[in-house]
Amino acid sequence: MITSIYGAIESGLIYAIMALGVYISFRLLDFPDLTVDGSFVTGGAVTSVMIVNGTDPFTATIAGAIAGFFAGCITGLLHTKGNINPLLAGILMMIALYSINLRIMGQPNIPLLNEHTLFTTLSGWWEALNLEAIFMAPFHWLGIADFAPRSFYALMSLLVLIIIVKKLMDFFLRTEAGTTLRATGDNQKMVRSFSANTSLYIIVGMGVSNMLVAFSGAMVVQHSGFADINLGVGMIIIGLASVIIGEVLFGKDKIVRMTLAVILGAIVYRIIYSMALRIDFLEASDMKLITALIVVVALVFPHWLGQTNAKNQYKKSKAKAASSG
Amino acid sequence: MLSLNEIHKTFYPNTPDERLALVDVNQKLEAGDFVTIIGSNGAGKSTLLNTLAGSIIPDEGEVAIDGRDVTRLPEQKRAAYIGRVFQDPMAGTAPGMTIEENMVISLGRTKRRSLFRGVSKQLRERFREHLATLEIGLEDRLNTKVGLLSGGERQALSLLMATFTEPKILLLDEHTAALDPSKQELILRLTRELVEKHSLTTVMVTHQMEQAIEFGNRLWMMDEGKIIFEANDDEKDELTVSDLLQNFENIRGKRMASDRALLSK
Numbered sequence: 001m002i003t004s005i006y007g008a009i010e011s012g013l014i015y016a017i018m019a020l021g022v023y024i025s026f027r028l029l030d031f032p033d034l035t036v037d038g039s040f041v042t043g044g045a046v047t048s049v050m051i052v053n054g055t056d057p058f059t060a061t062i063a064g065a066i067a068g069f070f071a072g073c074i075t076g077l078l079h080t081k082g083n084i085n086p087l088l089a090g091i092l093m094m095i096a097l098y099s100i101n102l103r104i105m106g107q108p109n110i111p112l113l114n115e116h117t118l119f120t121t122l123s124g125w126w127e128a129l130n131l132e133a134i135f136m137a138p139f140h141w142l143g144i145a146d147f148a149p150r151s152f153y154a155l156m157s158l159l160v161l162i163i164i165v166k167k168l169m170d171f172f173l174r175t176e177a178g179t180t181l182r183a184t185g186d187n188q189k190m191v192r193s194f195s196a197n198t199s200l201y202i203i204v205g206m207g208v209s210n211m212l213v214a215f216s217g218a219m220v221v222q223h224s225g226f227a228d229i230n231l232g233v234g235m236i237i238i239g240l241a242s243v244i245i246g247e248v249l250f251g252k253d254k255i256v257r258m259t260l261a262v263i264l265g266a267i268v269y270r271i272i273y274s275m276a277l278r279i280d281f282l283e284a285s286d287m288k289l290i291t292a293l294i295v296v297v298a299l300v301f302p303h304w305l306g307q308t309n310a311k312n313q314y315k316k317s318k319a320k321a322a323s324s325g
Numbered sequence: 326m327l328s329l330n331e332i333h334k335t336f337y338p339n340t341p342d343e344r345l346a347l348v349d350v351n352q353k354l355e356a357g358d359f360v361t362i363i364g365s366n367g368a369g370k371s372t373l374l375n376t377l378a379g380s381i382i383p384d385e386g387e388v389a390i391d392g393r394d395v396t397r398l399p400e401q402k403r404a405a406y407i408g409r410v411f412q413d414p415m416a417g418t419a420p421g422m423t424i425e426e427n428m429v430i431s432l433g434r435t436k437r438r439s440l441f442r443g444v445s446k447q448l449r450e451r452f453r454e455h456l457a458t459l460e461i462g463l464e465d466r467l468n469t470k471v472g473l474l475s476g477g478e479r480q481a482l483s484l485l486m487a488t489f490t491e492p493k494i495l496l497l498d499e500h501t502a503a504l505d506p507s508k509q510e511l512i513l514r515l516t517r518e519l520v521e522k523h524s525l526t527t528v529m530v531t532h533q534m535e536q537a538i539e540f541g542n543r544l545w546m547m548d549e550g551k552i553i554f555e556a557n558d559d560e561k562d563e564l565t566v567s568d569l570l571q572n573f574e575n576i577r578g579k580r581m582a583s584d585r586a587l588l589s590k
Contacts, residue, residue, distance in 0.1 A: 176438040179422070179429050186419035193378075193417070194434045194486075195404035253470065 006149035008274040012267030013158040014219045015238065017165055019246070019266040020259060021212030022239030025072075027258075028173075029205045030185040031079070034090030036213050036239055038097025039071040040232040043214025045104040048112055048227035057118040061218045068214020069207040071097060076203035101229055108229040110221075117222035119154060126153035154223070162263055165212070170256050172208075181205050182255075213239075234288050241291055242266035244298040269294070326526055327354040327377070327494055332386035334372060334550075346372040347383065348550040354494075359520060359527040359541030363534060363569070369550040370530045374498050377528065379403040390493060404434060408487035408525075410480070410500040417483030420472030424463060424482065427471055428452045431486035455489045456482075458522075459515060477508030481515055488519040495520065497529040501536075516540075534566045546573065553577075 018040060025033035047064035051057055071093060078089040102108065126132065132152060139148040149155060172178045183191050184201045191198050213235075221227040246265020251258060269291075276282055276290050334347040346369050354360060362370050375381040377388060379400035388396045390406050411417050418427050429443040449467060456464040459481050463474075471479060480500060488495060497516065501509040513536070520527050531537050537544055544561050546554040546569065553576045556564050 171442075172440070174443050175440045176429060176433055176443045177440055179426050179443040180433060180438055183419040183422055183426070183430050186421045187416070189411075190417055190419055191430065192401045193404055193409045193411075194431050195401050196430070196433060196438065197401050 002147045003149060004274050004278070005271060006155060008270040009267055010154050010158060011220075011223070012270035013155075013162050013263075014216055014223055015242065015270060016162055016216075016263040016266035017219065018213045018216035018235065019239050019242035019262050020165065020169060021209040021216070022236065023243050023258070023262045024209040024212070025206060026240060026243060028182050028185045029202060029209070031086045031202065031206065032090065033072075033075060033206065033209065034087065034236050035071055035075045035093040035097070035206070035210055036090075036236040037232040037234070038094040038101065039068040039210040039214050040217035040220075040235045041101045041227075041229060042071055042097055042104070043068045043217030044221035044227045044231055045101045045110075045229075046214075047218035048110045048221050049104055049106070051112060051115050051117060051222070052110060057116060057121055057222065061118055061215070061222070064218035065211050065215035068217070069211035071214070072210025073203050073207040075210070076199075076206035079206075080199035080202050098229070105227060105229065110227040111225065112221060112227065113225045117225075118219070119222055122157045123151070123153045126151075126157070131156070158219075166259050166263060169259055173255050173259075177201075234291060237288075237291050237295055238269065241295045241298065242269045244295060245269055248298055248302055326356045326358070326391060328352070328387075328389045329377075330387040330389070332373075332376060332383045332388070334376065334381065334383045338384075345550045347376065350386070350550075350552060352545070352552065354526055354528070354543075356526055357524055358543055359529070360543040360545060361537040361541045362528065362530045362545045362547060363532065363537040364547035365532075367549075368547040370547050371498060372550070373547070374496050374528065374530055377494070378407055378409055378496055406493040407496060408434070408490070408492035408494070409496045410483050410487050410498065412499040412502050414476040414480040414483065414503055417486065418471045418479050421470060423468050423470055424456070424474075425449060425452055425467040427482065428455075428486060432490060434492070435490050455485060458518070459485060461511070475508075477504055477511060480504060480508070480512050484512065484515055484519060488523055488525060491523045491525070493526060495525045495527040497527065499530050499532060502532065513540075534569050538564050538566065538569070548573075548577065 018036070022033070022036060025031045025036075043064035045064075046067045047057075047060045050060035050063055055063075075089050075093045078084045078092065079086050082089070084092070135152040135156070136145070136148060139145045173182060180191060180196050181201045181204075184196070184198050184205070188198050191201070217231065220231065242265040243262050244265070245268050246261035246263070247258070249268065250261035250264050252261070272294065273287060273290075276287065277284065282290070329350050329352045332347050332350040334345075336342070336344045336346050344367075350373065362373065364370050372381060376383050379395070379398060379402075382397065386396070387394055390403075395403050395406075409417070419430065422430075425444045425448075429448070432448070452467060453464045456467075461478060461481055463478065463482065471482065474482065484500070500516075501512045504512060516529075517540070519525075527541065529536075529540060531540075538561070542558050542561060544556045544564065545552045554569075554572050
């Protein structure tokens with residue numbers, strides 16, 4: 001039970017990168033971007049093909065992320081220069097990427113189990129530095145060694161990675177260009193009136209968003225040990241679920257706080273996911289339904305809560321008026 | 326400074342809805358001129374302003390700023406010379422962002438946006454100073470989301486953001502029309518102060534004759550896409566509301582009379 005939570009946190013940290021990408025498109029640019037379902041696989045496909053062909057995993061991962069950047073830019077171009085509705089632009093790109101991903105992979109499934117991946121490299125470093133003993137010490141000391149994760153290397157290196165990604169993103173979003181990018185999703189007319197090319201901001205913003213998504217995809221295939229053409233199905237909904245759960249549970253106004261909330265949201269989603277899988281009558285294939293339900297609840301509940309609060313307040317003020325009058 | 330040469334614009338040409346929005350507009354503005362434009366609904370005031378801003382490209386004619394032809398320059402590029410305040414107080418600011426972030430965006434009007442930290446300590450001081458001149462306490466609320474401000478406050482901020490980077494031309498599109506009277510007064514006072522402080526060349530559209538007479542050194546009256554009456558400097562100083570109405574009826578009445586003559590033939 002407890003050890004399965006470590007696994008959930010691990011994948012949560014990987015999917016958090018994807019969720020941050022979705023946060024950029026969905027929340028900051030106000031662009032519901034379905035490209036995600038395709039670009040997630042694109043990242044994984046490029047990386048796994050390069051790894052199988054003997055490229056060093058770092059280069060392969062970066063190449064995967066860059067492929068996602070271009071996919072996102074094309075969606076942005078379709079919308080801004082082609083005047084295609086955002087949803088449709090995303091769907092078109094998603095469908096196109098399905099074929100492109102198959103072309104890249106050459107087959108629907110690429111196993112990476114015996115390949116040299118980012119995680120095998122990291123685990124090598126971890127052993128060389130002999131860090132495992134340090135992290136295990138408190139568990140032995142408290143006599144709960146059974147509850148310790150199998151190994152700390154993935155957890156710790158992913159934690160470091162997500163902190164780096166978050167810091168970079170916080171920095172970018174608070175630069176002059178980043179501030180303008182956020183305003184583009186808020187009030188395009190105003191941004192244009194201050195001499196900013198909103199099309200460019202949308203195109204680059206969509207690029208960065210899908211770069212993070214593809215980066216996450218590249219990590220996922222290396223973590224799970226295989227790339228699959230259907231890996232990305234429903235990915236956008238998982239991203240939305242993470243963003244919305246994060247906002248509801250941990251959200252605050254400040255951008256620094258929001259990126260943290262999205263990361264935590266992704267982890268909470270993965271924990272809910274692993275819990276749900278432990279329920280006997282649920283099968284892995286039911287997860288898409290559960291994800292959809294999580295998103296519906298997360299979208300409806302705060303709205304509904306707001307209404308009840310308003311009603312209660314109205315009743316209270318009425319009662320007050322009656323008693324004083 | 327700003328010249329409009331033989332500007333024509335027709336909406337929905339060759340359809341039953343065809344409408345002449347601008348007909349042969351020829352005007353020149355000198356640096357420091359403040360022109361007010363009045364006219365009834367559909368007279369072409371907003372079309373003229375949008376043509377200056379670049380949101381509408383004229384069918385014929387040329388718009389030039391400082392001798393440079395900008396007729397086909399897209400809106401966002403032209404905005405490097407132009408500050409704008411819209412009628413809708415919600416239009417000129419980004420509601421989900423703080424006052425200081427909004428001001429950072431307006432600062433980018435004149436230069437390339439960098440990958441450096443948007444709001445620095447130095448800038449914050451500068452913003453605070455400028456906001457203090459509005460005298461509505463915004464200088465202490467730099468981190469407040471603009472969406473939480475009232476309409477008047479938002480419009481005051483829009484006005485400041487449009488002016489403090491000293492554009493060559495300031496366009497005001499009935500920027501007080503959506504506010505209640507006390508807020509209108511505030512915005513008008515600020516308009517006067519800011520335009521004077523930065524000695525801006527200004528074009529202000531209004532539907533209130535008193536405003537048009539009170540403000541600026543020039544006045545254009547528009548009807549059916551034409552500038553049918555104008556008054557400059559001394560002429561304008563002596564102008565009264567009844568003069569304007571008289572003029573309007575004279576010109577319009579004559580045309581109505583000629584229409585009738587045509588019809589009866």
